Amino acid sequence: EVQLVESGGGLVQPGGSLRLSCAASGFIFSSYAMHWVRQATGKGLEWVSGIGTAGDTHYPGSVKGRFTLSRENAKNSLYLQMNSLRAGDTAVYYCARVRRGYFFDYWGQGTLVTVSS
Amino acid sequence: QSALTQPASVSGSPGQSITISCTGTSSDVGGYNYVSWYQQHPGKAPKLMIYDVSNRPSGVSNRFSGSKSGNTASLTISGLQAEDEADYYCSSYTSSSTLVFGTGTKVTVL
Numbered sequence: 529e530v531q532l533v534e535s536g537g538g539l540v541q542p543g544g545s546l547r548l549s550c551a552a553s554g555f556i557f558s559s560y561a562m563h564w565v566r567q568a569t570g571k572g573l574e575w576v577s578g579i580g581t582a583g584d585t586h587y588p589g590s591v592k593g594r595f596t597l598s599r600e601n602a603k604n605s606l607y608l609q610m611n612s613l614r615a616g617d618t619a620v621y622y623c624a625r626v627r628r629g630y631f632f633d634y635w636g637q638g639t640l641v642t643v644s645s
Numbered sequence: 646q647s648a649l650t651q652p653a654s655v656s657g658s659p660g661q662s663i664t665i666s667c668t669g670t671s672s673d674v675g676g677y678n679y680v681s682w683y684q685q686h687p688g689k690a691p692k693l694m695i696y697d698v699s700n701r702p703s704g705v706s707n708r709f710s711g712s713k714s715g716n717t718a719s720l721t722i723s724g725l726q727a728e729d730e731a732d733y734y735c736s737s738y739t740s741s742s743t744l745v746f747g748t749g750t751k752v753t754v755l
Contacts, residue, residue, distance in 0.1 A: 563744070565691075572648065572749040573683070573691065573734050588646060588743055622690060630738040631681035633702065635690040 530554040530634045532623045537639030544613050548639060550606040550623030558601040561626040564608050566619035567638075574619070577608060578626065591617075613643045649674060649735055649747035656753040662723040665750045667735030668716060673745055675716035679738035682711060682720045686731045694733075695720060722752070730754045 536548040550562070563578035577597040578586045585597050596609040606623055620640050624632040650668040657663040667674065667682075674680055680698045683691035693702050695711040698718060708723045718737070722729050735747035 565746075573685075573736075573746040575736075575744040575746060578744065586742055627696075628679075630679045630744060631693060631696040631736070632683070632691070633693050633696075635692075637690055 530625065532625065532634060532636035534621065534623050534636045534639035537621065537641045539642045539644065540613055541645050542614060542643055544643070545609070545611045546613065546641060548608040548610065548621055548623075548641070550608075550636060552604045552606065552623075552625070555625070557599075557604040561629055562599060562606045563624050563626050563632065564597065564606075565622045565624055565632070565635075566617075566641075567622070568616075568619040571619075576621065579606070580629070610641070613641075615643050617641060618643045646673075646739055646741065646743055646745050649737060649745055651733075651735060651747040651750045653748070654751045654753065656755055657722075657725045658755045659725055659727065661725050662721060663725060663752065665720045665722075665733055665735075665752070667718040667720070667737075667747045669718075669737055669745070670716055672740040673737040674713065674718050674735075676740055677738050678713070680711070680713060680718040681736045682709075682718075683734045683736065684729075684731050685734065691734065725754055727754050 531553045533551045564576040594612045620638040622638045623636040625634040682695040685691040699711040
């Protein structure tokens with residue numbers, strides 16, 4: 529059974545940093561692209577970042593230069609380093625497995641990040 | 646990259662069919678057959694319903710179908726059931742090698 533478990537969320541001050549983790553199990557982690565998607569309370573889904581099997585990364589303009597995505601295949605883990613956090617980054621962050629580079633076939637339950645003073 | 650445009654809400658009675666539109670541009674929806682749809686119930690993670698415009702993953706009811714014409718993709722739910730009441734989001738690959746979601750549609754079963 530595919531499982532994705534996010535951790536590392538919490539309360540951080542504006543300008544601060546946070547590192548999210550996603551532990552994967554039930555599939556060959558190194559064979560899949562992995563992405564993060566976030567959702568502010570009462571708002572829609574927003575794509576945050578993606579990493580391919582070769583370690584290539586992609587970001588939208590809203591987080592480029594502030595967020596860094598990485599993976600550690602030996603530990604079946606995905607990491608999102610978030611720096612220079614803003615109030616607008618407050619959201620539930622979901623880790624998701626990606627197929628064919630673009631659609632999300634499995635999702636974690638999410639971890640809440642709150643940026644506030 | 647702007648979000649794809651979806652109607653804020655769509656409603657229908659049990660047994661009816663409804664269609665949710667998802668409008669983008671030639672740089673996303675219109676340029677690729679890489680459109681997917683997700684269902685999200687309150688407090689839950691999204692669930693994949695359609696990929697490659699019209700393909701259903703194993704386990705998804707055949708009451709859900711997808712299509713595309715030009716820059717607009719559509720999700721149709723036929724034989725509407727109470728359990729279909731949820732938020733629905735489309736997503737597309739873009740020419741910038743990024744992904745973009747739709748604004749989301751709340752489906753209400755009357």
